Amino acid sequence: MSTFILLLITGLGLGALYFLVASGLSLIYGLMGVLNFAHGSFLTLSAFAGWEVGRRIGLDTLTGFLVAILVGAIVAALTEFLLIRPLYERHIEQVLVTVGLSLATVALFEGIWGPDPINIQRMPWLIETTTIAGAPVPNSVFIAIGAAVLVLIGLLVFLRKTRYGLIIRAGVENRSMVTALGIDVRRAFTLVFTIGGIAAGIGGVLASNYFGYVSPLMGGSLLIFAFIVTVIGGLGSLAGAAVASILVAVLQQFTNYYWGYGDLIVVLLLAVVLLVRPQGLLGRKAA
Amino acid sequence: MSSQATSKKRIAGGWLELAVAVAIVAFLALLPMLNLPGLGLLPGPTYTPGSLHLMAYIMLMVSLALSYHMIFGLAGMLSFGHALYFGIGVYGLGIVLQRTDIPLLPAALIVLVIGIFVTHILGAISLRVSGISFAMVTLAFAQAGNVFVRRNPGGYTGGDEGLALATSNVPDFFIGVVNTKYLYWLALAVVVVVFAVVAWIEYSRAGHGIAATRENEMRVRVLGGRPFVVKLIAFVIGGSLAIVTGMAFLLLQSGAAHTHTTAEFTLTLLVMVVLGGVGRRWGVVVGATVYTILDQRLVALASHDAIRELPAVLRIPLSEPLFILGTLFILIVMFLPGGLSALVDRFRKVPVEDEPIKEPV
Numbered sequence: 001m002s003t004f005i006l007l008l009i010t011g012l013g014l015g016a017l018y019f020l021v022a023s024g025l026s027l028i029y030g031l032m033g034v035l036n037f038a039h040g041s042f043l044t045l046s047a048f049a050g051w052e053v054g055r056r057i058g059l060d061t062l063t064g065f066l067v068a069i070l071v072g073a074i075v076a077a078l079t080e081f082l083l084i085r086p087l088y089e090r091h092i093e094q095v096l097v098t099v100g101l102s103l104a105t106v107a108l109f110e111g112i113w114g115p116d117p118i119n120i121q122r123m124p125w126l127i128e129t130t131t132i133a134g135a136p137v138p139n140s141v142f143i144a145i146g147a148a149v150l151v152l153i154g155l156l157v158f159l160r161k162t163r164y165g166l167i168i169r170a171g172v173e174n175r176s177m178v179t180a181l182g183i184d185v186r187r188a189f190t191l192v193f194t195i196g197g198i199a200a201g202i203g204g205v206l207a208s209n210y211f212g213y214v215s216p217l218m219g220g221s222l223l224i225f226a227f228i229v230t231v232i233g234g235l236g237s238l239a240g241a242a243v244a245s246i247l248v249a250v251l252q253q254f255t256n257y258y259w260g261y262g263d264l265i266v267v268l269l270l271a272v273v274l275l276v277r278p279q280g281l282l283g284r285k286a287a
Numbered sequence: 288m289s290s291q292a293t294s295k296k297r298i299a300g301g302w303l304e305l306a307v308a309v310a311i312v313a314f315l316a317l318l319p320m321l322n323l324p325g326l327g328l329l330p331g332p333t334y335t336p337g338s339l340h341l342m343a344y345i346m347l348m349v350s351l352a353l354s355y356h357m358i359f360g361l362a363g364m365l366s367f368g369h370a371l372y373f374g375i376g377v378y379g380l381g382i383v384l385q386r387t388d389i390p391l392l393p394a395a396l397i398v399l400v401i402g403i404f405v406t407h408i409l410g411a412i413s414l415r416v417s418g419i420s421f422a423m424v425t426l427a428f429a430q431a432g433n434v435f436v437r438r439n440p441g442g443y444t445g446g447d448e449g450l451a452l453a454t455s456n457v458p459d460f461f462i463g464v465v466n467t468k469y470l471y472w473l474a475l476a477v478v479v480v481v482f483a484v485v486a487w488i489e490y491s492r493a494g495h496g497i498a499a500t501r502e503n504e505m506r507v508r509v510l511g512g513r514p515f516v517v518k519l520i521a522f523v524i525g526g527s528l529a530i531v532t533g534m535a536f537l538l539l540q541s542g543a544a545h546t547h548t549t550a551e552f553t554l555t556l557l558v559m560v561v562l563g564g565v566g567r568r569w570g571v572v573v574g575a576t577v578y579t580i581l582d583q584r585l586v587a588l589a590s591h592d593a594i595r596e597l598p599a600v601l602r603i604p605l606s607e608p609l610f611i612l613g614t615l616f617i618l619i620v621m622f623l624p625g626g627l628s629a630l631v632d633r634f635r636k637v638p639v640e641d642e643p644i645k646e647p648v
Contacts, residue, residue: 035419037554086621092365095419096561096620099554104613111603111610224430224550231423261438267431271412274424278416 002134007253009132013141013210015249016148020203021226022233022241023155024076024196030172030236031185031192033091037098038079039226040219041105042197046072046204047214048113051120069201076197080190088186102220109216117215126209140209147202152242155195159238164191172236225252228266232273234283244281301490304569308482315475318342319468328580330587336467340539343467343474345579347536350478352559352575353485353568354528359557360566361489362521363501365418367553368425371409371432372526374548375402376533378436378450381543382443385453394456395534399527406526410519426550433548450543461538470539477535481528485568488524497521555582558616563626570628577627581615582608 021043028036050068057063083101087093126143129136159165167188170178179185200219207222208214229248233240248266256262273280318333329338355369379398383389389397413424439446454462460469488494500507500514507514537543546552555578563574589606597605604610619626 029419033419035422083617083621093620093624095365096557097617099557100613100616100620102613103551103554103558104610104617107607107609107613108604111607220551224426227423228427231420231427235419261434263434264431267427267434270424270427274416274420275412278420 006135011250011253015245016144019245022229038101040223042200043204044219046201047208050205072197072201080193117213234280237282240282346474346478349575350481357525366425368429370552371429372529373533376530377543402530410522452541564628567628
């Protein structure tokens with residue numbers, strides 16, 4: 001029973017990381033039709049930034065965390081402004097540019113920090129465990145789940161209650177109509193990229209604490225599952241991304257423990273979802 | 288220009304292409320017997336095993352990029368899973384040779400038949416969706432393949448350490464550094480066959496059907512065509528050519544490595560095709576050649592003294608080949624649509640015929 005609880009809660013923690021990556025991907029795709037391959041690099045860079053700050057000025061402040069978020073936001077905004085915007089409306093080229101960016105940045109990170117994972121120092125209470133129903137769960141898992149829930153609530157409030165949220169939602173629905181009404185959608189583009197970068201930045205710090213290391217490849221490996229989550233949940237749907245993150249991560253955690261092929265099961269799930277419901281669980285438009 | 292004149296020009300272009308291809312192949316076939324300098328592009332003179340190995344490697348990459356061109360360039364399907372089919376060739380043949388006593392040629396045929404079958408099934412599933420979803424599904428299948436290879440089920444794939452070529456059923460002239468020239472000729476044969484198949488399909492009715500489906504799927508459907516079948520044909524042919532290339536690659540490298548089944552490997556194929564010019568057969572050949580030479584030789588550049596003495600800000604980026612290639616790729620996508628072949632067109636002042644139709648806003 002305690003194994004079951006442990007797998008369930010760590011699965012939720014992994015799902016939280018997937019959601020932090022997938023929420024940005026899903027919003028960006030929903031509004032702009034761009035699949036952002038560089039999203040993993042935002043996450044990796046934030047994780048390294050958080051680690052560098054943390055080991056220089058001490059672990060017990062939130063500075064590293066805030067710097068990581070800031071780095072994610074700035075890099076994402078710059079990417080949109082410098083690389084995506086000039087290729088406006090050319091979706092394949094936009095995807096290709098993010099592919100190039102991800103290849104180049106991963107190589108750069110390997111050049112700077114070396115190709116191997118670096119074990120990180122964590123705040124002691126992050127490694128300590130809290131016992132829930134007999135299962136010792138590391139505290140970092142709760143932090144990840146809490147952060148993902150906060151990001152989800154924050155995004156939902158932002159999208160439902162603010163003017164810019166309204167513009168983004170309208171843009172996902174029908175971009176040409178929003179443009180026709182005289183609203184500059186491009187500002188919303190930079191905004192969703194920045195939001196995605198912030199979520200990836202949070203994800204980067206939490207992922208390094210969850211796994212206990214930073215590595216140039218950590219963003220890329222999370223990104224592939226985030227892609228799968230985004231497609232299963234329905235491209236452009238935030239709630240879909242949340243549901244699919246939990247589904248995918250928990251399923252992966254359980255099959256990995258009992259059978260060892262969790263990643264294959266996830267891919268099979270993707271194939272089944274696409275065969276039965278090509279638009280994804282909560283997606284509206286047919287793909 | 289009238290359509291008749293255009294078609295005459297096309298046919299003349301076909302003969303010119305054939306003549307150029309024959310000349311290049313004849314020259315390449317003679318290289319192992321010649322003592323030409325490597326000019327810094329190759330590690331030594333052309334007849335040395337090191338140079339022959341690099342050239343064979345380049346030719347197989349060209350062949351693989353051409354097989355990807357079938358899917359991405361000709362049929363317009365953005366697949367992120369092409370490495371899977373290459374991997375089926377590499378690992379399939381490796382496993383059959385290791386686990387059975389079947390000689391090389393029948394083993395290769397068995398792998399090809401099974402591979403085509405798998406390509407068919409996965410292609411049919413993936414093609415239920417299109418666009419970005421298609422890209423994701425193919426990526427997921429390839430990722431599953433990569434996971435499978437790395438987990439090393441039953442000790443079949445060798446996991447992270449890779450799979451060594453079992454030489455007992457491979458003819459002796461394919462084994463050993465001294466015999467690199469035979470592997471070189473094998474690679475040349477593979478790239479010639481793959482190029483010929485791709486060119487033949489592009490000139491055939493099926494090729495026109497594939498191109499028409501790429502340009503306007505709805506219209507093909509209205510005219511009574513079946514886009515699904517057409518796309519599946521392109522996918523299966525591209526996959527099969529990748530399988531054939533993979534089998535030659537196994538012999539050349541005398542082993543298989545899991546890095547050639549990753550999504551990153553597919554992305555490098557994408558980079559090669561875009562570098563040379565999407566939809567241009569010769570562009571793909573040039574793009575794959577340039578990419579592979581840079582990828583292999585930039586490492587040598589990085590250990591050069593002039594670079595080593597640079598401050599870290601310049602040294603680190605310049606010693607990472609993929610950083611340079613990735614940046615080059617971004618610049619080409621942004622400032623040189625059409626890749627290197629567009630550069631040639633501009634130089635020759637040829638009016639661009641195949642200007643991509645702008646998406647309606």
